[in-house]
Amino acid sequence: MNDLTIRISCLTVLYFLIFGSVFLFGEKWFPKRALSLTLCGFIVSIAISFYSGALGGITAFVLAFIFIFFLRRPNGTRAMRQFYADHAIYASTIVPQAALDVLGDKKWRYAEGSLQVNSNEKTKYLFWRGYTSSMVSTGQYTRSTTFTHYLAFIFLPGTANEAFKQRAIAAADKSGYSFRERIRFFFRLDMDKPCLVKTAADGSFIIQYYTEPYAEQYSKQLAWIKENYSGSHFTSNHFISAN
Incomplete structure (x- = not known):
């Protein structure tokens, strides 16, 4: 050599x-x-x-x-302001108790936005950001705080049709994970699939994700909601028209 x-x-x-x-x-x-x-x-x-x-x-x-x-992290505050402005998401005072009972206390920040159903109709949804914290031992004498972040989309009673609900339930299904994916998500939270899909006692439909508190991650999860919500209404309306 x-x-x-x-x-x-x-x-x-x-x-x-x-x-x-x-x-x-x-x-x-x-x-x-x-x-x-x-x-x-x-x-x-x-x-x-x-x-x-x-x-x-x-x-x-x-x-x-x-x-x-x-490649440095973008300014979080500025990026979040831009995200809220781009998607017309605003602070909200609507806090359904039934949704809180399902989601629990995660120090939620309450906001709301709207989804375009067709050219003349929009549907309001709630956009909740929250987190939980826990202490983890990192040595004999040291401990650190870890945070788990959540993003919840809440559709008030009557605003989520059955087709959209079934899409969300299917998206949350983790039974099809490969062995490699199971190993991967054992060490890292799955932020692509909802971690909770449930209908509250008052009829509100809830989709909750594990997330990271960055605008880029929120954008990905909101994109799925927008695409499938509008798609489910198009499918339902097309089916009704055909019959």
Whole structure:
């Protein structure tokens, strides 16, 4: 094994550690961007190292710092304000006791929005953000607080049709998990599927997710609600018209 091969092998390991760390830093908020940037940075650094190992190393560190800047977490307050404005979600005083009985005390923040049913009709829904906390021992003498965040969509009585309810129930079904998914979600909460779908005593229909308190995650979960709510009404109306 010649000196060039040894040098490139060592630099490859170094670049893998550098850009692997950058990817882990950014994939929580920008998974696609983090992957593409770190792969490009890794390839560019390796290519430059064939001509100059020192230049390749400097390039890798410079790119890593630049990528970390671009992949840093967006300002949470500003992003949430924009999210609320984009989706016309406002503070709400509507707090159905039956929904609270189902969801429990999670220090909820109450808001409401509306979904477009057709060109002339909108339906109001409640948008609740909440969390629970617990103490976890991290050593013989130390403890830390962990938080679990939730997002609940509540449809008041008569506003969720049967087709939408069945879609939500099917989405929450975890019986089809593969072995790999079961292992994955044993260590990490599943934020793609609802963790609770239930009709309250007053007829309110509730869909609750595990979530993260970031606008990007709320947008994904709200997108599913909007798509399936409007889709269920289109399907029902189409069926009625056909008959």
